[in-house]
Amino acid sequence: MLRRFGSPEVLEFVDKPLPHLKDDEVLVRTRAVSINPIDFAMRSGTGYGYSVFKRLLPLILGRDISGEVVAVGASVQSFTVGEEVFGALHPSVRRGTYTDYAIVSEFHLTQKPKSITHEEASAIPFAALTAWRALKETAKIREGERVLVIGGGGAVGFAAIQLAVAHGCQVVTFCSSQSIDRALAAGAEQAVDYIAENIKLAIKGEFDAVLDTIGGLKTERIGINFLKRGGHYVTLQADARSTVFDILMVPGVSDLFGMKNFNYYCYYGIDYSYAFMESNCFGLEEIRDLSEAGRLYIPVDRTFPIAQVKEAHEAKEKRKILGKVVLEFS
Numbered sequence: 001m002l003r004r005f006g007s008p009e010v011l012e013f014v015d016k017p018l019p020h021l022k023d024d025e026v027l028v029r030t031r032a033v034s035i036n037p038i039d040f041a042m043r044s045g046t047g048y049g050y051s052v053f054k055r056l057l058p059l060i061l062g063r064d065i066s067g068e069v070v071a072v073g074a075s076v077q078s079f080t081v082g083e084e085v086f087g088a089l090h091p092s093v094r095r096g097t098y099t100d101y102a103i104v105s106e107f108h109l110t111q112k113p114k115s116i117t118h119e120e121a122s123a124i125p126f127a128a129l130t131a132w133r134a135l136k137e138t139a140k141i142r143e144g145e146r147v148l149v150i151g152g153g154g155a156v157g158f159a160a161i162q163l164a165v166a167h168g169c170q171v172v173t174f175c176s177s178q179s180i181d182r183a184l185a186a187g188a189e190q191a192v193d194y195i196a197e198n199i200k201l202a203i204k205g206e207f208d209a210v211l212d213t214i215g216g217l218k219t220e221r222i223g224i225n226f227l228k229r230g231g232h233y234v235t236l237q238a239d240a241r242s243t244v245f246d247i248l249m250v251p252g253v254s255d256l257f258g259m260k261n262f263n264y265y266c267y268y269g270i271d272y273s274y275a276f277m278e279s280n281c282f283g284l285e286e287i288r289d290l291s292e293a294g295r296l297y298i299p300v301d302r303t304f305p306i307a308q309v310k311e312a313h314e315a316k317e318k319r320k321i322l323g324k325v326v327l328e329f330s
């Protein structure tokens with residue numbers, strides 16, 4: 001439970017009665033949840049997070065879940081008691097999944113892939129649904145297109161590589177040296193080390209879509225220059241305020257008036273969008289099918305028992321652990 005913003009120390013364990021299930025809700029016995037960067041934003045309430053999440057306090061953190069159905073609301077038809085499910089909640093939902101029993105809308109769940117464990121399953125939904133929203137719904141990628149994923153080493157970037165490959169796209173990514181082999185094994189035709197190599201020289205040709213999981217002026221400048229006219233630039237960073245136009249025009253003004261996408265359209269002929277995660281049952285089903293077919297996975301780096309949630313947050317937030325961290329429930 002989170003009553004106030006702060007360091008991992010503000011996380012409290014509390015015993016609370018379960019609320020009554022609404023008609024379309026499912027009660028899930030939690031087996032595993034993964035930690036996402038959004039959990040740190042919600043917990044710390046820093047910057048942008050303060051205004052967005054303050055109205056949700058007190059809240060329960062946690063957006064992903066993998067577990068078993070223990071009860072269903074009156075109108076739920078897709079799930080039965082005992083079934084294994086996985087899914088993800090939108091950041092606007094107050095009651096999250098760091099809890100023994102989570103209440104989740106039936107539209108935010110689907111049957112868990114049978115071939116993987118609860119720990120592995122819990123690492124997938126939030127990151128993969130974000131990639132799905134960005135590439136399928138926003139950039140509308142199609143077979144044969146070229147897609148550049150900026151930050152293929154993170155969970156969202158890695159899911160994006162696999163989704164784009166599954167849709168018949170040619171994928172290029174830049175990531176750190178430790179993620180190169182994994183990106184290539186996932187089907188990227190080229191993976192460039194963004195620290196050791198000159199990206200502008202290493203990557204050839206233009207792209208139909210760029211997914212930017214990193215943000216910032218420098219990254220955006222590089223990404224925009226790789227896009228074809230008519231291409232889609234999709235950023236996941238809501239507060240990526242600096243733009244080429246802030247320098248060329250009046251600082252801050254283009255963004256302030258929401259002119260960024262208009263300016264990019266006029267100057268470069270591209271479509272610029274911010275994408276955010278959406279709990280979407282069609283996306284989730286597609287992700288489940290890809291996972292079951294062995295075509296989409298997110299490696300888990302470390303698992304902590306839920307009793308060590310503070311240590312887990314500390315380790316991931318301070319980048320002592322670089323990959324996915326999962327919290328396990330007994």
Ligand SMILES: NC(=O)C1=CN([C@@H]2O[C@H](COP(=O)(O)OP(=O)(O)OC[C@H]3O[C@@H](n4cnc5c(N)ncnc54)[C@H](OP(=O)(O)O)[C@@H]3O)[C@@H](O)[C@H]2O)C=CC1
Pocket residue numbers: 036037038126127130150151152153154155156157174175176177178179194213214235236237238275276277322323324
């Ligand atoms: N808009 C939305 O709805 C959402 C936004 N996000 C945002 O997307 C971002 C990624 O999330 P997620 O994948 O879950 O986080 P992860 O913690 O899994 O991954 C972050 C990774 O980004 C890589 N990285 C850091 N700097 C660079 C760089 N300059 N160039 C290339 N790669 C870099 C690092 O990988 P490496 O080791 O290879 O350097 C790092 O591991 C976060 O900022 C998050 O807040 C996430 C989900 C939803």
